[in-house]
Amino acid sequence: MGLLGMVLGFAVLGGSLSAQQATGSAPLTPVAGSVREDLEKSVQQLNELRASIEAEKVPLAKELSALEAKLRDLRQSQESDSRSNDGMILEVGQLKEAVRLRGEEATYVSNLLDEYARNFESTLHVSEISRYTPVLDAAKLAPLNKDLSARQRATLQVDVLKSSLGRLEDLLGGARYPGQAVDPSGQVADGTFAMIGPVVLFAAKDGNPSGLAIAQAGSATPAVRPMEKETGADVAKVVREGHGPLPLDPSLGGALRELISRGSLLGYFKKGGPIMYPLLFASLLASTVILERLFFLGGVRRNRDPKAVQSIMSNIEAGNVDGAIRAGHGTKDFVARTLVYALAHREKSLSNALMRSSAQELVRFERGISILDTVITMSPLLGLLGTVTGMMGSFGMLGGAELSAPAQITGGIAEALIATAFGLGIAITCLVPLNYLHSKSEDARHEMEDAATHLELLMKPIMESEARQANTPFQSKFSEGVMANAAMVFPPGNSLKDYA
Numbered sequence: 001m002g003l004l005g006m007v008l009g010f011a012v013l014g015g016s017l018s019a020q021q022a023t024g025s026a027p028l029t030p031v032a033g034s035v036r037e038d039l040e041k042s043v044q045q046l047n048e049l050r051a052s053i054e055a056e057k058v059p060l061a062k063e064l065s066a067l068e069a070k071l072r073d074l075r076q077s078q079e080s081d082s083r084s085n086d087g088m089i090l091e092v093g094q095l096k097e098a099v100r101l102r103g104e105e106a107t108y109v110s111n112l113l114d115e116y117a118r119n120f121e122s123t124l125h126v127s128e129i130s131r132y133t134p135v136l137d138a139a140k141l142a143p144l145n146k147d148l149s150a151r152q153r154a155t156l157q158v159d160v161l162k163s164s165l166g167r168l169e170d171l172l173g174g175a176r177y178p179g180q181a182v183d184p185s186g187q188v189a190d191g192t193f194a195m196i197g198p199v200v201l202f203a204a205k206d207g208n209p210s211g212l213a214i215a216q217a218g219s220a221t222p223a224v225r226p227m228e229k230e231t232g233a234d235v236a237k238v239v240r241e242g243h244g245p246l247p248l249d250p251s252l253g254g255a256l257r258e259l260i261s262r263g264s265l266l267g268y269f270k271k272g273g274p275i276m277y278p279l280l281f282a283s284l285l286a287s288t289v290i291l292e293r294l295f296f297l298g299g300v301r302r303n304r305d306p307k308a309v310q311s312i313m314s315n316i317e318a319g320n321v322d323g324a325i326r327a328g329h330g331t332k333d334f335v336a337r338t339l340v341y342a343l344a345h346r347e348k349s350l351s352n353a354l355m356r357s358s359a360q361e362l363v364r365f366e367r368g369i370s371i372l373d374t375v376i377t378m379s380p381l382l383g384l385l386g387t388v389t390g391m392m393g394s395f396g397m398l399g400g401a402e403l404s405a406p407a408q409i410t411g412g413i414a415e416a417l418i419a420t421a422f423g424l425g426i427a428i429t430c431l432v433p434l435n436y437l438h439s440k441s442e443d444a445r446h447e448m449e450d451a452a453t454h455l456e457l458l459m460k461p462i463m464e465s466e467a468r469q470a471n472t473p474f475q476s477k478f479s480e481g482v483m484a485n486a487a488m489v490f491p492p493g494n495s496l497k498d499y500a
Helices: 002-022 026-123 129-144 150-171 229-241 254-261 265-271 276-302 306-317 321-328 334-344 346-366 369-399 406-469 474-489
Strands: 175-182 188-196 199-204 210-214 223-226
Touching (some): 026 150, 129 150, 175 223, 199 229, 210 229, 265 406, 276 406, 306 321, 306 406, 334 346
Antiparallel strands (some): 175 188, 188 199, 199 210
8 A cells, every 4th residue: 555655655746746847947857757767666565565465365265265165064063053052952842841741640559559558557457567667667758758769669659559469379278377366365465367259267376266357446366256165176277277167158148149140041131120020020021921832822723624624625615604503503613713714604605704714713823922013123222221320320420429430330330231131031032932933824824725715716606506505696796705705815015925
């Protein structure tokens, strides 16, 4: 910058000298020459400086580009580190939340174990308390001991759970353990306890006293209630040896009740609820109808008389109508009775008489079928009603204090399904007899229709002869009879497919 100022100064000075020369000032000529020399030197230095700048411009540009590339790399690295840092911060937050949740779970489990320890102590028999006192005391004092870590406190509480599970395994089939009990005279006796179900027996070392171990107020030592001499000897034997006949029922009658109700119809009936009584009535009604129908069909089979039917047809073929009536008179065969009734009333209308007598016989065959049909339809519905009402009671427990006893809820649902099972059983059982009775009724219908058609064919010439003798137009009467018989064979609303 100093060089440029000097050049500019010389330029100004040169301009002044030129102005003076124009005005005729000759004495400044030597100075102008010196200024020109200085100016030329300055221009030369300026050119050299420009050349130096041009020579240094390319390396500086390259260095600038390298620095800019490095800056970009540093920025990318900074962004990557920032993202990584953000991810680590998020992960740390998640880990802290997980630690918090695990801490809450650990606290919840610890509270449950503490409550379980208190409940476990309340379920112990007075003779067992001394066995589990160290474990229970350590578990109850663990939450109050600040010197223990969370892991140590949890270990002490879990020891109670392990002890309770070990107790359950020991109680399977009964458990024996040593202890002390107070006899009726107030003396403390050493002996052995035997817990069998809800009953605890005690026998001293010498066998006396021996009996039931019961709690006594104000004392942690159980008392012994002696039994009779023979019974006490049996108790002592069971306690000492671990096996033998029990002189009492440890289940307090529960085993007998369970044995009676398990797998028996009476037990299921009692558990099914009030709807079981209508189902019982329906089953008794269906059984009565089925038995009555079986006896009826047995009587019909015994009363069949094919010879009487053949005799009637033979007499009709011979033209002896009165002989046919006498041949079928007094018979109990339903086909013969139908034919005899029609022949006896042939003068009014043979077809109508056949239709009426067949209908009377079919009524006897179809009696009770409608009752069975009703029972089959109604029984599953009654069972479903019982199940719905039972499940309403079971699910009603969900809103009450019984929520802590899920076994009662599931047991109530299982009992509610008993009614549906009974209803379906009744319907399925009655379905086979119903179809059997339907088939027998259809067989009887077809047999009477066949016999009636045969009778009409045989009676046609006889009735034509009687009509000619009576001078009455037979054709119209016979046509009416055929149409009436067709109405009897195929009632209105039915088709040939219904009788196929």
